[in-house]
Structure formats: C-alpha cells, structure tokens
Amino acid sequence: MSDALARPAAAGTPAPPRSNAVVAVLALAGIVVSLMQTLVIPIVSELPRLLDAPASDTAWAVTATLLAAAVATPVVGRLGDMIGKRRMLVVSILMLIAGSVVCALSDSLVPLIVGRVLQGLSAAVVPLGISILRDTVPAEKLAGSTAVMSASLGVGGALGLPTAAFIADNWNWHVLFWVAAGLGVLALALVLVFLPESRNRTGGRFDLVGSLGLSAGLVTLLLAVSKGADWGWTSATTLGLGGAALVILPAWGWWELKAGQPLVDLRTTAKRQVLFTNLASIALGFSMFAMSLVLPQILQLPAQTGYGLGKSMLAAGLLLAPQGLVMMVMSAVSAAITRAKGPKVTLMIGALIVAAGYSLNIVLMSEVWHIVLASCVIGAGVGFTYGAMPALIMAAVDPSQTGAANSLNTLMRSLGTSFASAIAGVVLAQMTTDFGGYALPSENGFKVVMAIGAGAALVAFLLAVFIPKRRAAAQPAVVAGESQEVAPVKA
Numbered sequence: 001m002s003d004a005l006a007r008p009a010a011a012g013t014p015a016p017p018r019s020n021a022v023v024a025v026l027a028l029a030g031i032v033v034s035l036m037q038t039l040v041i042p043i044v045s046e047l048p049r050l051l052d053a054p055a056s057d058t059a060w061a062v063t064a065t066l067l068a069a070a071v072a073t074p075v076v077g078r079l080g081d082m083i084g085k086r087r088m089l090v091v092s093i094l095m096l097i098a099g100s101v102v103c104a105l106s107d108s109l110v111p112l113i114v115g116r117v118l119q120g121l122s123a124a125v126v127p128l129g130i131s132i133l134r135d136t137v138p139a140e141k142l143a144g145s146t147a148v149m150s151a152s153l154g155v156g157g158a159l160g161l162p163t164a165a166f167i168a169d170n171w172n173w174h175v176l177f178w179v180a181a182g183l184g185v186l187a188l189a190l191v192l193v194f195l196p197e198s199r200n201r202t203g204g205r206f207d208l209v210g211s212l213g214l215s216a217g218l219v220t221l222l223l224a225v226s227k228g229a230d231w232g233w234t235s236a237t238t239l240g241l242g243g244a245a246l247v248i249l250p251a252w253g254w255w256e257l258k259a260g261q262p263l264v265d266l267r268t269t270a271k272r273q274v275l276f277t278n279l280a281s282i283a284l285g286f287s288m289f290a291m292s293l294v295l296p297q298i299l300q301l302p303a304q305t306g307y308g309l310g311k312s313m314l315a316a317g318l319l320l321a322p323q324g325l326v327m328m329v330m331s332a333v334s335a336a337i338t339r340a341k342g343p344k345v346t347l348m349i350g351a352l353i354v355a356a357g358y359s360l361n362i363v364l365m366s367e368v369w370h371i372v373l374a375s376c377v378i379g380a381g382v383g384f385t386y387g388a389m390p391a392l393i394m395a396a397v398d399p400s401q402t403g404a405a406n407s408l409n410t411l412m413r414s415l416g417t418s419f420a421s422a423i424a425g426v427v428l429a430q431m432t433t434d435f436g437g438y439a440l441p442s443e444n445g446f447k448v449v450m451a452i453g454a455g456a457a458l459v460a461f462l463l464a465v466f467i468p469k470r471r472a473a474a475q476p477a478v479v480a481g482e483s484q485e486v487a488p489v490k491a
C-alpha cells in the first residue's frame with residue numbers, strides 16, 4: 001500500500017479511500033451500465049406484440065439508447081472535469097435507475113422509448129470511472145485498475161444476454177427493467193459510500209453552443225448510419241441527415257477551435273498520441289461489433305441450414321458468456337504488459353489477437369466449441385485493447401481534461417460500432433440463402449463479416465504503430481484530496 005493511503009488523514013480531511021474498494025465499486029457500476037446494451041435483445045422481436053406497435057417503431061427502443069449515449073458521453077465527461085466526476089457519476093446512475101423504472105411501468109411505445117433514452121444517458125459511467133481512478137488510485141495500481149474498469153464493459157455485455165434471456169423466458173418482460181433498477185440502486189449506494197469526490201476540477205463556463213452542435217451532428221450522423229438500411233441508403237431522409245452531419249460537424253469544429261472553454265479541446269485531440277489512439281478506437285469498435293452480430297446468429301440458426309447450430313437464445317448467451325470472464329482475466333495480463341512495455345505495445349498485441357480470433361472463426365465455425373473458442377480468443381484481445389486505450393489517453397492529457405478525453409475515446413468506439421452495424425447489415429442482407437421460403441444470411445456472408453472484423457483489427461494495429469513511443473511527462477493525481485505525483489507512463 002502506498003504511503004498516501006497508509007498514513008492517517010489530516011484533521012478536517014476525509015479518510016483516504018481503499019483503492020481496491022474504489023476499483024470494485026466502479027467496475028460494478030460499469031457492469032451494470034453495460035448490461036443495458038443487451039437488456040432488450042431477448043424481447044426485441046416480441047415488442048411489436050407487447051406494445052401493439054409496428055416493428056419499425058419498436059426498433060427505436062434500441063436506436064434511442066444509442067443516440068442518447070452518444071450525446072451524453074462527451075457532455076457528461078466535460079461536466080465531470082468541471083464540477084466533479086463523482087457528482088456526474090451519481091447523476092448518470094440516477095438516469096439509469098429512472099429510465100429502468102419508466103420502462104418497467106410502461107405498457108406502450110412512447111414511455112418505453114423515454115425510459116430507454118434515460119438509460120442511454122448513463123453511458124458515461126465507464127469513462128468517468130476510469131477518470132476517477134486516475135484521481136484516487138496510487139500510480140503503481142493505475143494500469144491494473146484501468147484495465148479492470150475497462151473490462152467491465154465486456155463483462156456486462158457478455159453476461160447481460162443470458163441473464164436477460166433467462167428472465168424473459170421465465171417472467172413478465174417488465175421484470176427485466178425492475179432488475180436493472182435494483183442493480184442501479186445497489187451501484188448508487190456503493191458509490192455514495194465508498195467513492196470520494198476528486199478535488200481536481202477545472203471549473204469554468206460550460207460550452208452550451210458546443211454541446212448543442214456536437215449533439216446535433218452526432219444525432220444526424222448516427223441516424224443516417226443506423227437507420228439507413230430501413231429507410232433506404234439513397235432515400236431523401238438518409239441523404240438529408242448525412243448531408244446535415246457533414247455541415248454541422250465541421251461548423252462545430254470551427255466553434256470549438258475559437259471557444260475559450262470548449263466542450264472538446266480539439267487541439268489536445270490533435271496530439272499524435274490522442275489522435276491515433278482515437279482512430280484505432282474507431283477501428284476496434286468496428287471490429288468488435290462483428291463478434292456480437294455474427295456469433296449469436298450462427299449459434300441460433302437452425303441446424304438444417306448446414307452451418308447453424310440450433311441453440312436457443314439462452315443457450316447462445318451462456319455459450320458466449322465465458323468471453324466476458326476471459327476479458328476480466330486478461331485485464332491483469334494487459335496491465336502487466338502495460339507496466340513493462342507501455343500501453344502502445346498492449347494495444348498492438350490486443351489488436352493482433354482480435355484479428356487472429358476472427359481468422360480462426362472463419363475456418364472453425366461448424367461446432368459449438370469452435371464458436372466458444374473463437375469468442376474467447378477475441379475476448380482476450382478485447383481485454384488487452386480496452387485496458388490500453390484509456391491508459392494511452394491519460395498519458396497524453398492533463399488531469400483536468402481526463403473526463404472529457406476518456407469520454408471522447410469511448411464515443412469513438414461507439415461510432416465504430418455504429419458503422420460496423422450498417423456495413424455488416426448490408427453484407428448479410430445481400431449474401432443470403434433460401435431456407436423454407438425465408439432469406440437467411442449465408443455461411444459465406446458470415447465469413448465475409450468476420451473477415452471485415454479481422455481487417456478492422458489489423459487497421460487498428462497499423463494505426464497503433466504511429467502512436468509515439470516515449471515517456472509522458474509526470475502528471476499530478478489526487479488521492480482523497482492530497483496531491484501526489486503519478487509515475488511516468490510509457491506511451
């Protein structure tokens with residue numbers, strides 16, 4: 001234990017937090033929030049019947065969460081830097097609880113979408129948690145703690161599908177959201193008890209114009225990408241939204257460059273280390289979505305297709321759950337490599353492992369154990385990359401910008417995921433096979449998507465090559481209100 005944690009607190013100052021408790025509480029909060037990604041998947045096909053609404057409308061139960069998360073993440077990250085990360089973490093968890101309760105009480109489409117929007121507003125919990133770790137955890141534990149916190153995203157996503165499928169199969173669908181609300185209350189209580197508030201704040205004036213501009217740009221871009229297949233890629237709506245994004249986002253960038261206190265410091269994001277880490281994050285977000293899209297479908301398609309494995313959604317979720325545990329286990333290995341060689345090397349290794357996992361799956365996809373093996377290999381690579389990316393970001397930015405910088409990096413991964421969803425959807429819609437009069441994605445279609453996932457991981461590897469290999473300047477960190485130096489981190 002470091003001296004900063006071992007020595008008694010001075011009179012009038014709060015007792016130093018136990019770093020293990022801080023990490024555990026933040027990881028739990030991250031898992032609870034990431035559960036929202038897979039919470040409604042088991043009932044998506046049933047929502048038109050349950051809500052008496054057309055499928056094109058009930059799809060907004062997923063899209064609304066995506067849009068809300070994209071808008072909230074950079075805004076909440078910036079507010080965390082300004083007025084307190086713990087405070088904004090509490091607000092985010094309260095949004096999750098409120099959204100879950102609204103969904104649990106809903107019997108029609110509009111309140112369900114409102115609730116899903118509120119749930120999406122909690123997406124900043126993970127980048128906020130990583131930023132809190134920088135302020136509260138001793139330097140020698142920061143790499144491992146960051147890797148664990150980052151891995152919580154994968155763990156929550158992996159465990160969410162079988163848990164949600166089990167609940168949906170055995171109880172009324174509203175129970176899904178009551179369980180989510182209960183987990184949110186638990187996370188909130190632990191945060192209030194165990195987490196200190198960092199004194200490392202910037203203050204200042206919030207960039208309202210910048211937040212509105214970024215929100216408008218992201219919403220128009222993501223709507224065009226996520227709904228383009230439904231509306232038609234050449235439809236007036238899709239082209240209009242895409243064109244609006246191309247106008248709004250450059251205008252927003254111009255405003256941010258001239259603003260005295262910008263929402264996103266674009267000059268900092270243009271630093272070579274931050275820029276190439278964010279670009280690699282987009283490629284990895286693109287790559288990792290392929291696993292989420294392809295593997296559950298292969299497991300659930302009828303065995304009569306010749307390549308489907310005929311499993312239920314619950315069984316598919318249970319078979320894919322080990323990948324989340326692998327991510328958590330590999331976070332310790334990731335942290336060890338980061339301490340020894342720097343996060344750049346960790347990121348490059350992780351990207352190669354992800355590419356290897358997809359390549360393995362292209363040739364091995366005929367047995368259940370093939371899918372489990374491939375998912376675990378990909379999960380191991382994801383565990384490496386998730387821990388490395390925030391470490392690279394934090395090594396390159398001032399502590400006062402940690403929340404905004406980590407939130408922007410999370411947003412980059414989400415953008416990659418959205419683009420992957422659109423492109424994979426086009427591939428699988430074009431490469432089909434007839435099965436009893438129904439068009440199903442073909443085996444070659446799945447292989448093409450996996451090849452694209454492997455290629456995206458290799459692009460991330462190449463981008464990581466351009467991240468400078470140097471020691472970052474020492475940055476101050478705050479441990480329970482006391483300043484100490486953070487040891488230099490290899491970049």
